[in-house]
Amino acid sequence: MNASPGIPADPPGGRKAVAVWGIGVAVYFVAVIFRTSLGVAGLDAADRFHVNASALATFSLLQLLVYAGMQIPVGLMVDRLGTKKVLTLGAVLFTVGQLGFALSPSYGMALAARALLGCGDAMTFISVLRLGTRWFPARRGPLMAQLAGLVGMAGNLVSTLVLAPVLHGVGWTAAFAGSAVAGLVVLVPLVLFLRDHPEGYGPAPRTAGASGGFVRRQIRESWAEPGTRLGLWVHFTTQFPAMVFLLLWGMPFLVEAQGLSRTTAGGLLTLVVASNMALGLVYGQIVGRRQSARIPLALGTVGLTALLWAAVLGYPGDRAPMWLLVALCLVLGGCGPASMIGFDFARPANPAERQGTASGITNMGGFIASMTTLLTVGILLDATGDNYRIAFSTVFVLEAVGVLSILRLRPLALARETERARATVPGPAAPPGPVPTEPGRALA
Numbered sequence: 441m442n443a444s445p446g447i448p449a450d451p452p453g454g455r456k457a458v459a460v461w462g463i464g465v466a467v468y469f470v471a472v473i474f475r476t477s478l479g480v481a482g483l484d485a486a487d488r489f490h491v492n493a494s495a496l497a498t499f500s501l502l503q504l505l506v507y508a509g510m511q512i513p514v515g516l517m518v519d520r521l522g523t524k525k526v527l528t529l530g531a532v533l534f535t536v537g538q539l540g541f542a543l544s545p546s547y548g549m550a551l552a553a554r555a556l557l558g559c560g561d562a563m564t565f566i567s568v569l570r571l572g573t574r575w576f577p578a579r580r581g582p583l584m585a586q587l588a589g590l591v592g593m594a595g596n597l598v599s600t601l602v603l604a605p606v607l608h609g610v611g612w613t614a615a616f617a618g619s620a621v622a623g624l625v626v627l628v629p630l631v632l633f634l635r636d637h638p639e640g641y642g643p644a645p646r647t648a649g650a651s652g653g654f655v656r657r658q659i660r661e662s663w664a665e666p667g668t669r670l671g672l673w674v675h676f677t678t679q680f681p682a683m684v685f686l687l688l689w690g691m692p693f694l695v696e697a698q699g700l701s702r703t704t705a706g707g708l709l710t711l712v713v714a715s716n717m718a719l720g721l722v723y724g725q726i727v728g729r730r731q732s733a734r735i736p737l738a739l740g741t742v743g744l745t746a747l748l749w750a751a752v753l754g755y756p757g758d759r760a761p762m763w764l765l766v767a768l769c770l771v772l773g774g775c776g777p778a779s780m781i782g783f784d785f786a787r788p789a790n791p792a793e794r795q796g797t798a799s800g801i802t803n804m805g806g807f808i809a810s811m812t813t814l815l816t817v818g819i820l821l822d823a824t825g826d827n828y829r830i831a832f833s834t835v836f837v838l839e840a841v842g843v844l845s846i847l848r849l850r851p852l853a854l855a856r857e858t859e860r861a862r863a864t865v866p867g868p869a870a871p872p873g874p875v876p877t878e879p880g881r882a883l884a
Contacts, residue, residue: 450577451641457575461584463626463634464523464564464571465591467531470622471564472595473603474538474557475503477619479596479687480604480706481612483695488612489547493692493826497818500688501811502551503558508807510562515800516655519793522636523567523574530563531630535623542616565592566799569783573795574637579728582784586724589780593716596686600710604702658797666853667789671802673849674738675782677842679806681745681835682775684813686712689832697828698759708769715773723777727784734781735850739843741778744771746839753829779806788857809838 451457478485478499486496517526537557544550565588572584607615662668685693686709694705726733748768752760760768782802790798813834820831 450579451575451638453576453580457638460633460635461568461571461575463629464527464568465588466626467527467630468564468568468588469591469595470626471530471534471561472592473598473619473622474534475561476596476599476686477538477603477616478503478554479691479709480599481607482688482691483702484607484612485550489550491547493821494815494818495547497688497814499551499554501815501818503554503561504687504807504811504814506555506558507562508804508811510559511566511800511804511807512659512797513800514563514566515797516658517563518566518570518796518800519658520654523570524630524634524636526563527567527634528627528630530560530567531623531627533557533560533563535560535620535627538623539617539620542613542620566796566803569799570796571636573787573792574641581787582727582780583724585780585783586720586727586777589776590717590720593713593720593776597710597713597717600706600713604706658794659801662786662790662794662798662801665786665789665798666849666856667785668798668801670846670849670853671782671784671786671789671798672805673782673842673845674734674785674805675779675802676805676809677742677839677846678738678775678781679779680775680809680813680838681749682712682716682772683806683810684817684835685709685772687810688814689817693828693832694765696826698765708765711766711769712772715770716776717773719774720777720780723774723780727781731784734784735846738778738781739846741771741774742839742843745775746836748772749832749835753832782806785853788860789853809842813838 482496485491485499486493489495514526534557537553537555537560540553540556541550544553568588569585572588573581576584603615603619606618609615610618684690690709690712691702691705694700694708695702698705700708723737726737748764748771752764752768755761755764782805783799786798786802787795816834817831820834821828824830
């Protein structure tokens with residue numbers, strides 16, 4: 441069916457769309473491997489650079505600080521320059537960063553390498569989301585976003601299952617330098633074959649005065665939408681418990697506080713990733729079919745996460761039983777898929793030409809929360825003599841702040857969504873069938 445006047449038709453999807461999207465997702469896959477590689481090497485990094493918990497946390501903190509700080513600039517770049525240019529620059533930066541981390545002889549140089557890696561990593565996920573909205577029908581948006589997140593978690597799985605044993609087998613420099621080759625591998629098809637959009641589905645050309653105040657206008661109009669702000673707070677509240685656990689503090693917590701071997705602890709980290717991948721498919725299908733499930737899924741995940749953390753940290757005795765740690769890891773697996781729901785609020789709230797900027801604002805949420813928690817946990821561990829119960833209580837504070845913000849913004853954001861949905865409904869003479877929508881604007 442043809443689109444209504446002024447509203448472009450959905451992209452067709454199909455095999456070519458899957459192939460192009462797959463190239464972008466492969467770049468994101470490698471970026472996640474590099475991002476999470478420190479999570480399995482935290483104790484090794486502390487020994488290599490002779491640093492304490494706070495200094496160790498600074499590695500991940502700086503990486504996430506750069507990542508979060510780059511989200512809005514990257515969104516603007518994607519909207520202005522297109523996906524291919526931004527993804528290519530990102531792949532070059534995170535590859536150089538990973539190689540630099542492998543060769544760094546000092547703590548300061550290693551910090552600089554992680555910052556460079558974070559800068560390149562920041563350019564990947566928003567670009568992949570943009571590919572999804574440009575190449576697939578809008579109704580596929582929630583599923584494509586969840587699939588992208590699933591592939592990213594597969595990268596996390598590679599870090600846990602592959603990089604960890606390689607690191608202990610061949611040593612620091614060989615393991616990290618060897619992994620950097622993956623960046624070069626994905627760069628080749630990216631440069632040769634990736635396209636920003638299908639032929640005939642490009643963005644509308646800007647008018648002569650459209651470039652004036654572009655940055656301010658994009659940020660102002662994106663932030664003015666309640667759906668964008670709600671998306672940020674959903675992402676903030678849901679993502680960080682698993683991110684902090686996988687990125688840095690999970691392995692030390694399980695080994696030092698729970699007395700597990702590195703092998704057993706690695707298995708539990710793998711369980712978080714496996715749960716994330718399984719739940720990602722479930723969440724994507726549910727949200728794609730029933731938009732009313734978004735808030736219950738997000739808040740339900742937050743509630744379960746808080747409940748399991750409280751049970752583990754408050755368990756009588758020095759160590760929690762294995763069954764409770766397994767339950768915690770299974771629940772933490774839902775944090776990633778729940779955080780993707782944030783984009784399902786920002787997407788329908790913004791037109792196609794603002795999708796990159798709106799996604800960047802949303803994506804800042806979880807990483808700001810992760811940075812805050814990473815640093816606070818490190819400081820509290822040093823201040824309390826490695827008391828993980830006190831340190832990890834930070835999780836509850838940030839979850840409470842996030843839940844209150846979600847509840848405050850939810851009514852206004854959903855009301856605006858309903859208004860937009862009604863505005864796109866054609867008159868009585870329109871033929872039956874699904875209502876045509878602008879890419880990224882559909883409620884389902």
